[in-house]
Amino acid sequence: MGLSSPNLNGLRVFPPSSLLDGSLGFFEFFRYETKSLRDESNVLKDDFLELIPKSTKIKKSSKIKKSELAKQFDEFCKILDRTLFIKNTKDELSDIKWARIDNFCKLLRLIERSDERKIRWALYYIFTAGKTKISKQNLNELLNNFKIKNLDKILAKIIKTETLSGLDATYDGKTFTINHDSGDKVVLHYLADAIEEASRRSPGELEEEILELIDEGSYSNQEISQALLIDEGLVSRTISKLRDQDKIVLSSFGQRGARYFTTNCDNCPFGTTKASCRKEAISYITSAFMKDFGLDLSANDFESVETNQALLKIKRIVMMARKEKNTKLERNLGENLDILLSKVVDKFTEIETPDKKSLNVPEIKMQVTSNMSKLPMLYQLGLKKGARGGINLMDEILHLASKSIKKEDRIKIKKHALNESNNFLKNIGLEQKSSK
Numbered sequence: 036m037g038l039s040s041p042n043l044n045g046l047r048v049f050p051p052s053s054l055l056d057g058s059l060g061f062f063e064f065f066r067y068e069t070k071s072l073r074d075e076s077n078v079l080k081d082d083f084l085e086l087i088p089k090s091t092k093i094k095k096s097s098k099i100k101k102s103e104l105a106k107q108f109d110e111f112c113k114i115l116d117r118t119l120f121i122k123n124t125k126d127e128l129s130d131i132k133w134a135r136i137d138n139f140c141k142l143l144r145l146i147e148r149s150d151e152r153k154i155r156w157a158l159y160y161i162f163t164a165g166k167t168k169i170s171k172q173n174l175n176e177l178l179n180n181f182k183i184k185n186l187d188k189i190l191a192k193i194i195k196t197e198t199l200s201g202l203d204a205t206y207d208g209k210t211f212t213i214n215h216d217s218g219d220k221v222v223l224h225y226l227a228d229a230i231e232e233a234s235r236r237s238p239g240e241l242e243e244e245i246l247e248l249i250d251e252g253s254y255s256n257q258e259i260s261q262a263l264l265i266d267e268g269l270v271s272r273t274i275s276k277l278r279d280q281d282k283i284v285l286s287s288f289g290q291r292g293a294r295y296f297t298t299n300c301d302n303c304p305f306g307t308t309k310a311s312c313r314k315e316a317i318s319y320i321t322s323a324f325m326k327d328f329g330l331d332l333s334a335n336d337f338e339s340v341e342t343n344q345a346l347l348k349i350k351r352i353v354m355m356a357r358k359e360k361n362t363k364l365e366r367n368l369g370e371n372l373d374i375l376l377s378k379v380v381d382k383f384t385e386i387e388t389p390d391k392k393s394l395n396v397p398e399i400k401m402q403v404t405s406n407m408s409k410l411p412m413l414y415q416l417g418l419k420k421g422a423r424g425g426i427n428l429m430d431e432i433l434h435l436a437s438k439s440i441k442k443e444d445r446i447k448i449k450k451h452a453l454n455e456s457n458n459f460l461k462n463i464g465l466e467q468k469s470s471k
Contacts, residue, residue, distance in 0.1 A: 038142075038231050038266060041120070041132075043223060045139040046230075047163040048117045051156045054147050055180055061111045062140040063092035065133075077129040083108065142231060150183045152230045155193065159226040162213060169211040197225045201276060224268045241265070241273055246282065246304050251348040253286040253295035277304075286342075297344045309343060316346040323353050352413070376414055 038046075049058060068090050072078050087093060087104050099107075116123035120139070122130045146152040157177045161169045174186065183189075190206045198204060202225040203214040215222045244263055248254060256274060260267040274296060277283045282304040286297040300309040321332040340346050360369065410418075 038224075038227050039138070040266075041118070041135045042139055042142050042231070043227060045118045045120070045135075045142070046156055046159055046227060048114060050160055051146075051153055051177055052180065054143060054153075057094065057107060058111060058114070059140075059143050059147075060090075060093040061108065062136065062143060064090045065136045066140045067092060073133055076131050076133075077127060078131060079127050080105075080108070080112070081126075083128070146230060150181070150185075151189050151192070153178060153181055153183065154186065154189050155226055155230050158193070158211065159223065159230075162217070162222060162226060165217045167213045167215065167217050169213070171209055171211075174211070193226075196229070200225065201272065220268065221272050224266070224272055228266065228269055241269070242277060245270070245273055245277065246298060249283060249296055250298045250305070250344060251351055252344055253297045255289060255293045255295050257293070286344075297342065300343050312343050313346060316343065316350045319350050320346075320353055323357060327357065376410060379410060380418070 053059060064087065068086060069083070071086075072082055084101070084105055087108060088101065093104075112121065112123045112128060115121050115136075118135075118139075120132050120135045121128045146156055154174065157174050158169060160177070161173055166173075171186070178186075187206075187208060190211060194202075194204055194206050194211075202222065204225075205212050205214070213222060245259055248259060248262060254262070256267055256270045259265070259270045259274075263270075274283070278285075278296075281302045282299055283296045284299045285294055287295050289295055298304055300312070303309070303312065317334065317337050320337075324330045324332050337346065340349070359365065408415075
């Protein structure tokens with residue numbers, strides 16, 4: 036997993052010497068010794084200063100004068116403010132992002148255990164200051180107190196690893212040269228992502244994971260990041276590489292210009308022809324429908340499925356539907372998923388009941404909102420089928436009761452029900468195109 040934006044920002048603001056100059060102690064104080072203050076996002080500095088002298092994380096805190104501790108803490112807070120983890124004023128810390136502070140503290144302890152991580156941090160810190168040519172002397176000065184051995188060997192290793200992924204950089208024994216613009220944000224990930232990854236995915240493994248994901252649907256960088264738990268910058272870098280290799284294509288644009296990608300069927304990254312892939316998927320689906328339901332599907336039933344990726348997604352859904360559902364885990368999963376999703380439906384389909392004495396049917400309205408569109412696709416399809424089935428059932432009931440209800444009332448009721456049903460389907464993202 037690549038570094039998060041808050042951690043990247045923290046490494047840009049704090050220098051590697053923060054591991055030794057007392058900053059790490061303050062971070063650990065925030066993480067471990069502020070339990071009584073953590074319910075608040077705005078805290079007076081005096082409240083912190085009451086706790087600091089008792090700290091076991093800040094070196095020699097009990098032996099330093101309170102005025103000196105206050106001065107050190109104030110200097111630390113000024114720097115911390117630049118990370119956007121807090122807002123620092125003379126008397127108060129506000130908008131404290133406790134989770135970000137905790138995560139950055141953990142990252143510092145991780146860096147402390149590895150010379151390569153320290154060197155990567157130094158390269159990153161200097162690059163973010165605007166330098167693309169980083170001398171060995173610069174690095175030695177920044178890392179002087181760590182007594183790092185084999186600096187040349189580690190720099191050569193970083194060059195070898197990251198140039199394979201796309202970094203354009205060289206090291207001649209004196210200068211680490213980065214042949215990218217100083218504002219190129221992708222370089223930040225080349226230099227820093229490995230800091231957090233003790234055993235990170237190789238570039239090939241990451242590419243394979245992304246290809247497998249988008250081979251069954253179109254995904255944006257953000258969706259890939261969320262699905263694979265990878266930093267979005269790293270995803271963007273990998274997507275660019277896959278596009279250059281013609282393994283993926285831009286499938287469509289989403290809201291606010293988001294780009295969605297799928298695998299390139301004309302240059303399949305898995306070595307399968309477009310026709311063969313389609314044939315295999317249809318064969319599996321038709322076989323499963325015949326075996327499980329006695330339903331004979333033909334190729335004509337799939338003519339409207341435009342892409343192989345959509346077919347592969349249908350195949351995966353059918354495959355998962357055939358999984359045994361009577362195990363303890365699956366029963367528990369089904370019961371609780373039903374409860375959770377039903378809460379959503381109940382919340383957004385409340386009915387305004389008319390006066391019992393009145394037959395003013397048009398007053399019945401379901402308060403359905405577009406939030407329903409966020410429900411899982413299969414659940415939406417079930418709701419769509421239920422809505423259509425409900426209309427058909429109501430139509431039959433009205434027909435049977437035709438002798439006791441005026442024709443104009445039957446038409447009014449059916450029209451109202453159709454309008455409410457279409458509104459419901461529209462707001463879950465499955466608008467009914469036509470209805471009988």
